[in-house]
Amino acid sequence: MVFLRSEEHLARWLEANGWEPGATLSASTLNELARSWWWTRLDPGWRPRSTAESQAILDDLGLAGDFWRLT
Amino acid sequence: MEAVDLDVRRQVYFSIVAQGRPPTTAETSGALDLPEREIAAAYRRLHDAHALVLFPGTTDVWMANPFCFAPTPHRVTAGGRTWTGTCAWDALGIPAALHGDGRIASACACCGDPLSLAVEDGALVEGADVVVHFLVAARRWWDDIGFT
Numbered sequence: 766m767v768f769l770r771s772e773e774h775l776a777r778w779l780e781a782n783g784w785e786p787g788a789t790l791s792a793s794t795l796n797e798l799a800r801s802w803w804w805t806r807l808d809p810g811w812r813p814r815s816t817a818e819s820q821a822i823l824d825d826l827g828l829a830g831d832f833w834r835l836t
Numbered sequence: 837m838e839a840v841d842l843d844v845r846r847q848v849y850f851s852i853v854a855q856g857r858p859p860t861t862a863e864t865s866g867a868l869d870l871p872e873r874e875i876a877a878a879y880r881r882l883h884d885a886h887a888l889v890l891f892p893g894t895t896d897v898w899m900a901n902p903f904c905f906a907p908t909p910h911r912v913t914a915g916g917r918t919w920t921g922t923c924a925w926d927a928l929g930i931p932a933a934l935h936g937d938g939r940i941a942s943a944c945a946c947c948g949d950p951l952s953l954a955v956e957d958g959a960l961v962e963g964a965d966v967v968v969h970f971l972v973a974a975r976r977w978w979d980d981i982g983f984t
Contacts, residue, residue, distance in 0.1 A: 775967055
């Protein structure tokens, strides 16, 4: 996933590369996702999350729909 | 995940935070007092479990997400070091993982112009107008974790 200056730059980037659009988020939403997803990564007792736990993080941020399904 | 793999993973991440780079299998072998061949096998199992990403055909750590050890456009200053994030998500993930503030120097994927973002006390305080795009649907992220 990439950063872009604006929606206009996103449209230009997709067209230049011939790519279909995926999903667009604000940087603020991505920051919330990053905090939920990575917060425990350095915990000494870290264990792998289950798919259901990871899906719940996406769901809690309203990242719903087929694009955001992990399985 | 086997207990030895969790121990190896913990040592890898501990070493990354302490030294700013991932440990070799020899270094992890020394730290955990285990044979290097067992450490190498653990690195490969962690790779297969998506808990580390190794450079192809090696036991050298490419990513211990959100930290990346190959060049990308995403430079992150956090926790007293400058890091590399694999992607936009990981770039914001580094201050989150370190539980601190961070500054991200990146570039627009379209035009290459510099983009700056900053996180303070968990909130995005600079770069809120930046747009993020995921090309690849979630179930396919691990098909090629370097291109999402």
